[in-house]
Amino acid sequence: MDDQNRNLILATVLSGLVILVWVTFFPPVTPPVTETVPQSTRTTTSPQVAATPTSGGQTANVPTLTSSPQESRAAALAKTQRVAIETPRLRGSISLTGARIDDLSLTDYQVTLDPTSDTVILLSPAGGPNAYYTLYGWAPVGDLDFTDVPGAATPWQVETGQSLTPSTPVTLVWDNGKGLIFRNIYSVDEDFMFTVEQTVTNTTGTETKAAPYGIIARHGDPDVIGFYILHEGVVAAADGKLEEVQYDDVKDLEAFETGVGSTVAVESTGWIGFTDKYWMTTLIPAKGQKFSQVTKFLPSSTIFQTDVRMPVMTIAPGATQTMTTSLFAGAKRWELITGYQETLQIEQFVDSIDWGMFFFLTKPIFQVLHFMNNLIGNMGWAIISLTILIKALLFPLAYKSYVSMARMKEIQPEMEKIKEKIGDDRQKLQQEMMRLYKEKKVNPAAGCLPILLQIPIFFSLYKVIFVTIELRHAPFFGWIQDLSAPDPTSILNLFGLLPWDAPDPASFLAILSIGVFPILMGISMWMQQKLNPAPTDKTQAQIFAWMPWVFMFMLGRFASGLVVYWVANNTITFTQQYLIMRSQGVKPDVFGNIIKGLNRKKAAPAKK
Numbered sequence: 001m002d003d004q005n006r007n008l009i010l011a012t013v014l015s016g017l018v019i020l021v022w023v024t025f026f027p028p029v030t031p032p033v034t035e036t037v038p039q040s041t042r043t044t045t046s047p048q049v050a051a052t053p054t055s056g057g058q059t060a061n062v063p064t065l066t067s068s069p070q071e072s073r074a075a076a077l078a079k080t081q082r083v084a085i086e087t088p089r090l091r092g093s094i095s096l097t098g099a100r101i102d103d104l105s106l107t108d109y110q111v112t113l114d115p116t117s118d119t120v121i122l123l124s125p126a127g128g129p130n131a132y133y134t135l136y137g138w139a140p141v142g143d144l145d146f147t148d149v150p151g152a153a154t155p156w157q158v159e160t161g162q163s164l165t166p167s168t169p170v171t172l173v174w175d176n177g178k179g180l181i182f183r184n185i186y187s188v189d190e191d192f193m194f195t196v197e198q199t200v201t202n203t204t205g206t207e208t209k210a211a212p213y214g215i216i217a218r219h220g221d222p223d224v225i226g227f228y229i230l231h232e233g234v235v236a237a238a239d240g241k242l243e244e245v246q247y248d249d250v251k252d253l254e255a256f257e258t259g260v261g262s263t264v265a266v267e268s269t270g271w272i273g274f275t276d277k278y279w280m281t282t283l284i285p286a287k288g289q290k291f292s293q294v295t296k297f298l299p300s301s302t303i304f305q306t307d308v309r310m311p312v313m314t315i316a317p318g319a320t321q322t323m324t325t326s327l328f329a330g331a332k333r334w335e336l337i338t339g340y341q342e343t344l345q346i347e348q349f350v351d352s353i354d355w356g357m358f359f360f361l362t363k364p365i366f367q368v369l370h371f372m373n374n375l376i377g378n379m380g381w382a383i384i385s386l387t388i389l390i391k392a393l394l395f396p397l398a399y400k401s402y403v404s405m406a407r408m409k410e411i412q413p414e415m416e417k418i419k420e421k422i423g424d425d426r427q428k429l430q431q432e433m434m435r436l437y438k439e440k441k442v443n444p445a446a447g448c449l450p451i452l453l454q455i456p457i458f459f460s461l462y463k464v465i466f467v468t469i470e471l472r473h474a475p476f477f478g479w480i481q482d483l484s485a486p487d488p489t490s491i492l493n494l495f496g497l498l499p500w501d502a503p504d505p506a507s508f509l510a511i512l513s514i515g516v517f518p519i520l521m522g523i524s525m526w527m528q529q530k531l532n533p534a535p536t537d538k539t540q541a542q543i544f545a546w547m548p549w550v551f552m553f554m555l556g557r558f559a560s561g562l563v564v565y566w567v568a569n570n571t572i573t574f575t576q577q578y579l580i581m582r583s584q585g586v587k588p589d590v591f592g593n594i595i596k597g598l599n600r601k602k603a604a605p606a607k608k
Contacts, residue, residue, distance in 0.1 A: 073121075076128030077103055083170050084163040088190050089330065094164065095125065098152045099172050099184045101194070102126065102133030104329055106279070113473055113481055122279055122329060131219035132274075134281070134327060136184055136196055141209040141312050149210055150174050150182050159183065166190045179204030180315075192330025193340060199322045202315040211312045212323040214283045216273050218304045222247055225277060229463055230354060234295050234306055235280070236272035237348040238264050244354075250297045250304060261296035261305075269347045272306045273328070278469040280352055283308045284326040287345045331469050334370060354467050361460035366468055373470070379483055380476025383461075383561055387568040390457060391576070397453070402577050406584035407442045454569070458562075465561045476564065480517070483561035487515025514556035517563045522552030524570035531577055531588045 082093035085104065092104035104123035111117045124130045138149040150156070154174050161170035169187040176182070185197040198212045224232040224247065234245040243264075245253075253260045264270075266285075272293045273282030285291050285308055294307035313321045326344065332353050341349040355362045368389065372382035391398070414436060422429040436442075465471045471484040479489055489495040490502030490513040503509035525548035555563055581588050 073124055073128040073130070076125040079127065080125075083158060083161070083172075085188065086163055086165050087188055088166075089192065090188070091119075092123065094170070094172075094186065096156045096158070096172065098135055098137075098154055099150065099156045100125070100133050100135050100152075101186075101327070101329070102131075106331060109278075109331060110473075120279070122281065126217075126219065131217075132281075133217060134283075134329070135215040135217065136198055136213070136325070137215075138182065138198070138200060138210040138212050139309070141211060144208065144210060148176050148178060148180065150176075150184075156184070164188055180208065191336055192328055193344075194327040194329065195324065196327060197322055197324045199320055200313075200315055201320040202317055205317050207317060208315050209312050210315065212310045214308045214325050214327070216281050216283060216306045218274060220302050222274075222276075222304070227466075229356060230277055230467060232276055233274065234272070234304075235275040235282070235352055236264070236270065236293055236295070236306070237351070238266045238270040238272075238293055239268055240347065242348050242351050245295060247304060250295060251299070253295065253297065256296060259296060259298035259300070261294060263295075264293040266291050266293050269345070271346060271349070272308060274304070274306065275332070275352060275354075277467065278331055278472060280332050281329045282327070282352070284328060284344070284346055285310070286324055286326075287347075333469055334366065356460075356463045356467075358456060358460045358463065361456060362463050365457075365460050366464045366470075369464065370470060373474075378476065379471060379474035380480065380561070380564055383483070383565050384568045386461075387565050387572065391569070391572045394453060395576070398573075398576055399580060402580040403584055404442055405577075406581045406586045407440060410584075410586070411436060411440050411442065458566075461565055462558070462562050465559045471559075471561060474561075476560070479515075480560050480564075483564070484559050486557045487517045487560045487563065489515035491515070491519065510557060511553060514553060515560075517560055517567060518552050518556035521555060521563055521567045521570065522548045524567055524574065525551055527590065528570055528574045528577070530590045530594050531574070531581065 077093070080095040080097040082095055082103070085092040085094065085101075089106065089108050090104060091107055092101070094101050095103070102123055102125040104121070106120045106122055109120040111120060121130070123132050123134070126133060135152060137151045137154070140146055140149050156172040156174050159171040159173040161168055164170045164186050166189055169185055172184045172186070174182045179202065181201045181203065183197075183199045183201075185199070187195045196214070200210060202208055222232070226232075231244045231246070233247045234243075234250060236243045236245075251260065253262050256262060267290055269287050270291070270293055271282050271284040272295070273280060275282075283306065290311060292307070292309040294305075294309060296305040296307065297303070298305070308325065310323055313323070315321050326346075328340070334350070334353060337352060338350050340346055365386065368386050369379070369382050372385045373379045376382055376385065415433065418432045418436065419429065422432060465484055473481070474483045475481045476483055480487065482488075488502075492509070492513050493500055493502055495516060503513045529544055529548065555566065578588055578590075
């Protein structure tokens with residue numbers, strides 16, 4: 001086996017092995033036919049109240065809302081009076097019972113590509129399926145008890161505002177009948193950020209104390225994707241430290257109040273909430289505001305809960321105290337979240353998008369994709385533009401690699417002479433080969449490095465395509481209308497020409513149901529091989545012959561955006577290698593190598 005073929009086989013097999021391991025442990029996820037927001041499907045039936053330590057050594061009680069399940073989401077919504085939420089990107093309502101934001105749909109996003117499909121539902125009321133909501137209240141301190149402060153079942157009244165819009169805030173009021181008047185003032189921008197001002201006015205003649213809080217609760221075990229490279233669960237930032245906790249790991253936390261959980265004292269800046277693949281709900285206190293950041297699970301009720309618990313406030317006679325908190329509830333759009341991070345000074349907010357361990361690659365890769373998409377107006381062409389840019393950045397290294405491979409072909413006759421002269425003395429053969437490489441200034445391993453550098457780029461791009469909402473339902477052209485999903489065409493029905501549907505993505509036959517772009521990827525890899533003659537060794541030749549088609553089926557069910565990148569990368573690599581080899585005096589005989597390969601296959605049975 002000559003060194004050039006050995007290095008090429010090594011690089012190819014290594015690349016294939018890495019991708020095979022990746023497919024085995026991180027299989028591509030095929031989007032379901034009807035995608036829904038991961039939410040719970042269970043509700044609870046018994047009340048829960050948790051004792052909560054607060055600052056200053058005092059104690060406040062924070063409630064957890066529970067209720068009996070209703071027949072439907074509509075039935076649960078109908079049980080309470082409501083104030084409508086209407087913004088360019090949100091539709092929903094606030095329940096006057098508990099002043100809960102528990103009804104929210106994202107009008108820009110539909111469940112499927114079908115234009116008639118439902119919009120994505122983010123928040124739902126307690127008592128119905130998929131209960132997921134926010135609640136703001138005050139915890140009693142000292143002589144106060146839960147009947148003196150607003151909580152989960154408080155009957156609020158509308159003081160000002162007909163509906164919550166970006167231009168019309170809404171104020172809800174509740175008088176406890178004992179001299180304390182509570183107000184929640186809700187405002188919202190044109191995207192996904194709410195602002196909630198909690199105020200309490202003391203009309204009594206004595207000083208009183210209470211502690212404001214905010215809660216996000218999810219009832220039941222959320223229906224998560226459960227993919228290794230994706231975080232779903234609690235996401236929080238506290239004074240420069242980001243924490244991600246999967247739902248199953250929340251259940252394994254230490255004993256905490258009446259369930260399990262943890263609390264973190266935040267001194268300056270932080271936020272906490274729940275994140276799904278594309279959506280997120282987070283509580284965000286103002287920068288500089290001290291608070292306790294709580295992650296909690298109640299096994300008796302199967303409730304996941306994240307809290308922001310503020311320090312105890314002293315309300316003097318005739319005085320009013322106010323606490324302002326932001327609430328993000330919507331899609332994790334990079335540009336929007338980055339804007340909030342800068343304008344509202346929410347540190348690490350952009351890291352709520354799961355960039356992964358290769359964040360130093362995934363972040364810049366996405367930023368280039370985002371820029372090119374804004375420039376071109378098509379995410380598929382943005383991926384191809386990214387591929388061209390990556391190839392341009394790696395071109396100096398690729399040039400040296402291809403020049404070295406061309407020179408390896410030039411010294412091939414001298415290598416054969418050395419082998420004939422030395423015979424079976426492997427040590428002496430190796431010494432002579434190294435001398436020849438040094439004399440001709442050839443690096444036999446140069447061909448591996450460009451391929452190895454492509455592996456982390458490939459993984460990072462896969463991560464970006466999988467987790468960023470900008471790729472969700474992003475069209476390319478023709479049949480590719482969702483670059484985050486596999487190529488929808490199938491060779492098993494001749495790409496729609498035969499009168500039957502492609503196999504279900506969950507079936508075993510789906511691995512054979514490859515589309516147009518995976519086939520183009522296999523062909524482009526096969527053409528790249530034909531720049532060089534097939535190895536004389538039969539085993540090597542068979543490995544080379546099968547490798548493009550193995551890759552084709554391995555990557556066939558990956559996101560089409562990733563396969564588009566691979567096709568573009570193979571095409572550019574073929575062009576670069578062909579031109580560089582020609583510039584070095586080597587004339588690749590692509591069609592001749594194809595014919596030789598076909599003739600070798602025809603001649604194989606005759607030798608038997």
